[in-house]
Amino acid sequence: MTHPIISIRHAVKTYGKFRALDAVALDIHEGEFLTLLGPSGSGKTTLLSAIAGFTALDDGSVHARGHDISGLPPEKRDFAMVFQGYALFPTMSVAQNVGYPLRVRKWSKDRIAQRVHECLALVQMEKFADRMPHQLSGGQQQRIALARALSFKPDVLLLDEPLSALDKKLRSDLQWELKSLHKKLGVTFVYVTHDQEEALSMSDRIVILKDGKIQQEGAPDDLYNLPKNQFVANFLGKSNVVNAHVIGTQGEHLLAEVEGRQFCATYDHANSPTGQVNFALRPERIRLGPPGQETFDGHIAQISYLGERCQVLVRHDALGEILVSHPTWDAALQPAPQMPVSFGWDAGACVALDAS
Amino acid sequence: MTPSALRIFFGTGSWIILAFLVLPILVVIPVSLTDTSFIGLPKDHLSLQHYDTFVHSTKWLFASWTSIWIGCVVAVVATGLGTLFCIGVWFLSDRAAMIVRWIMIVPILVPPVVQSLGFYKFWVTLGLIDSYLGVILAHVLLGLPYVTISVFASLSNMDRRLPLAARNLGASIGMTIRTVIIPAIRPGMISGGIFAFIVSFDEIVSVLFLTVRRVETLPKMIWEGIQESVDPVIAVVASIFVLITLIATSLAALRRS
Numbered sequence: 063m064t065h066p067i068i069s070i071r072h073a074v075k076t077y078g079k080f081r082a083l084d085a086v087a088l089d090i091h092e093g094e095f096l097t098l099l100g101p102s103g104s105g106k107t108t109l110l111s112a113i114a115g116f117t118a119l120d121d122g123s124v125h126a127r128g129h130d131i132s133g134l135p136p137e138k139r140d141f142a143m144v145f146q147g148y149a150l151f152p153t154m155s156v157a158q159n160v161g162y163p164l165r166v167r168k169w170s171k172d173r174i175a176q177r178v179h180e181c182l183a184l185v186q187m188e189k190f191a192d193r194m195p196h197q198l199s200g201g202q203q204q205r206i207a208l209a210r211a212l213s214f215k216p217d218v219l220l221l222d223e224p225l226s227a228l229d230k231k232l233r234s235d236l237q238w239e240l241k242s243l244h245k246k247l248g249v250t251f252v253y254v255t256h257d258q259e260e261a262l263s264m265s266d267r268i269v270i271l272k273d274g275k276i277q278q279e280g281a282p283d284d285l286y287n288l289p290k291n292q293f294v295a296n297f298l299g300k301s302n303v304v305n306a307h308v309i310g311t312q313g314e315h316l317l318a319e320v321e322g323r324q325f326c327a328t329y330d331h332a333n334s335p336t337g338q339v340n341f342a343l344r345p346e347r348i349r350l351g352p353p354g355q356e357t358f359d360g361h362i363a364q365i366s367y368l369g370e371r372c373q374v375l376v377r378h379d380a381l382g383e384i385l386v387s388h389p390t391w392d393a394a395l396q397p398a399p400q401m402p403v404s405f406g407w408d409a410g411a412c413v414a415l416d417a418s
Numbered sequence: 419m420t421p422s423a424l425r426i427f428f429g430t431g432s433w434i435i436l437a438f439l440v441l442p443i444l445v446v447i448p449v450s451l452t453d454t455s456f457i458g459l460p461k462d463h464l465s466l467q468h469y470d471t472f473v474h475s476t477k478w479l480f481a482s483w484t485s486i487w488i489g490c491v492v493a494v495v496a497t498g499l500g501t502l503f504c505i506g507v508w509f510l511s512d513r514a515a516m517i518v519r520w521i522m523i524v525p526i527l528v529p530p531v532v533q534s535l536g537f538y539k540f541w542v543t544l545g546l547i548d549s550y551l552g553v554i555l556a557h558v559l560l561g562l563p564y565v566t567i568s569v570f571a572s573l574s575n576m577d578r579r580l581p582l583a584a585r586n587l588g589a590s591i592g593m594t595i596r597t598v599i600i601p602a603i604r605p606g607m608i609s610g611g612i613f614a615f616i617v618s619f620d621e622i623v624s625v626l627f628l629t630v631r632r633v634e635t636l637p638k639m640i641w642e643g644i645q646e647s648v649d650p651v652i653a654v655v656a657s658i659f660v661l662i663t664l665i666a667t668s669l670a671a672l673r674r675s
Contacts, residue, residue: 116582136585143586149579153601162597163587214588 065128067092067217067250068113072122075108075274082108083119084274090218095244095251099261100271101297106254109271110220113252115139142211143220147227148203150195156182156206157191163214181209184243201232208243218250225260237264258298262286270294288328291416295342302343303415304381308336315409321380323357326409333416340415345387347411350374350395356406360384362397372397376405443660450653457648468650472658478639478651485619485636488550492557492618497611499558500565501603505595508573519570523563533560534627541628548630556624561614568613572606573599 066089075083082105090096098106111117113124115136123132131139142163150159157178164174182188185205195203204224211219221240225233241264244251255261261268262282269279270293278290289295292303306318306325311334315326318339327341353359360378367390374386374397386405388397397403452458453465472478503522507515525533537556538547546552580602584594600607622637629638636655643649 114582114586116586136582137588137590140588141586143583145579145583147577147579149577149583151580151584151598151602152577153604162584162589166588166593166597210587 064092065125066090067127068252069125069128070109070113070122071125073109073112073119073124074121075105075112075117075119081274083112085122086271086274086276088269088276088279090250090252093248093250095241095253095264095266097253097255097261097265097268098271099255099258099268099297101256103273104271105274106256106271107222108274110143110222110252110254114141114143114220140214140216141218141220142214142216143222144207144211144224146223148195148207150203150206150210152195154195155191156187156193156195156198159195159206160210160213162210167214177213181213184212185209185239200228201236204228204236208240212247212249216249218252221251221253223255226255226257233260240264262298270297272297287410288330288413289342289415290330292340292342295413295415300345300385302345302348302384304341304343304384305338306341308339308414316414320358325357325407325412327412327414328410329414335414340417342413342415343384343407344411345373345385346371348384348386348405348407350376350386350388350397351404351406352395353402353404356404358406359402359404361402362399365397365399376403446653446656446660450650450657452650452653454650457650457653468654472651472654475651477634478655481634481636481639482655484634488554488557488635489615489619491554492561493611493615495554496558496561496565496614497569497607500562500610501569501600501607503562504566504569504573505599508570519566522566525560526563530623534624537624538627547628548632550633552628553625553633553635556628557618557621558614560621560624561617564613564617565607565610568610569603569606572603576602
């Protein structure tokens, strides 16, 4: 059996009373693009810093290919990190920055020059070799930080919110570049961000953290379509949370009831929920129709127009306010304020959540 | 008052304060050119006779040279020790480190006479009285607070992630200090060193306590010169150093602009 490239076992880190990491266990596999996603204070940066060796764990261990590396100093780990704010050495030129890990490793001058050139070419920054970091824009500094981290051919690249300081347009350009770089190099990426869109668009696998605990991990579409709890449902995209009484199962699905109206929902077959249960419901998967056509009847409270779609807030007596994302090109139903409508969904659109 | 009146008021005020600060220093220049044999403004004509006396007096030249080299040694030693101290404290950056940093600055607050008395008692037991080593040690201790203040200011401005980045890229702690931290805080080290040099160069209290006849520094010579005779060579020495300082600072200012 091959060992995961990084394996974290029962990692605990406390700062005073604050538990930054609470018994976190995680395997990172060779070549994957793994994202640690969570709000600030969720422990994602602490976890990254424990992998890099900057933070000593109170309990638990970090393993690399099966070897315990918890005691190794950062310089012995060979995990390259791209820092938030880039941390380029201000007294060195771009080429010296990129060559730094190689000079530390005592490579010969010729080999360093060649490799520096390769790495700068990789991020299309060859022309800037002699500039100083302060003469570069944020996006350019970002590329240099990336080139510097990749120059010594590390197995793992750790990225700590590398795009957070950039404007939106540049950010999405660099997202594409990072993704293609990951594909091209086959290096394992561990990416920390609080931006759910970034996480969804780039990752092979997302780990969602909150209060130092892993909430859920999986492929982006799995997490989006099958959130386990309310936190995940609301952190990745928008969700309506409705409370309903479970009355049984129907084939693959769970059958629930609100005021005598029944609907189907997807659920985790490992634990069969009973009684009052919360369900997550994506706004774009709710259908609107004329009164009486769908399961529930209500009326429109508010509309906001967003171009290709509009957000419609539908008020229902028992379910409360339900957010619906409705295509504006649907000629059959043009929503207007106070209009009576009905709404419903397919079984796959609704997910039963854990109690927590 | 109208805005323009205000401007005139404050403009004049600042020029007066500037004159008050600078004129007493500049007055040594005409005094050094006096044709009299005592300290005073020139009477009949300007004369370079006291400059002539200075450059031909082994006593004065020797004292100048002593002050300069002691100052240089003090600057180097104090900057070295102070920088190591600051880097250590900065890495720890906990409560204890902060307290130690404050203790380091205390020598500035202690009256020089009290401190020199302390040096004297201690140096007697160490057998360092009237030795160059004794003066250098005392001056290093007096210069250290200035070095730590200036170096620590540089360190606080440095991105805390820089040393992390260096270590992440494979540099040991020693290498990180040498290749990343020292270059980043070099301006603070240089100004700290200059401070230490100046502290040593014009320090007189501890020198009077710690030396007898063997060690003669420039401030001590001037002090003795005033006590024994009112020798205009003192004004010559003062003028030379004022001019050197002026030239050095304007060169530095020119280089920066």
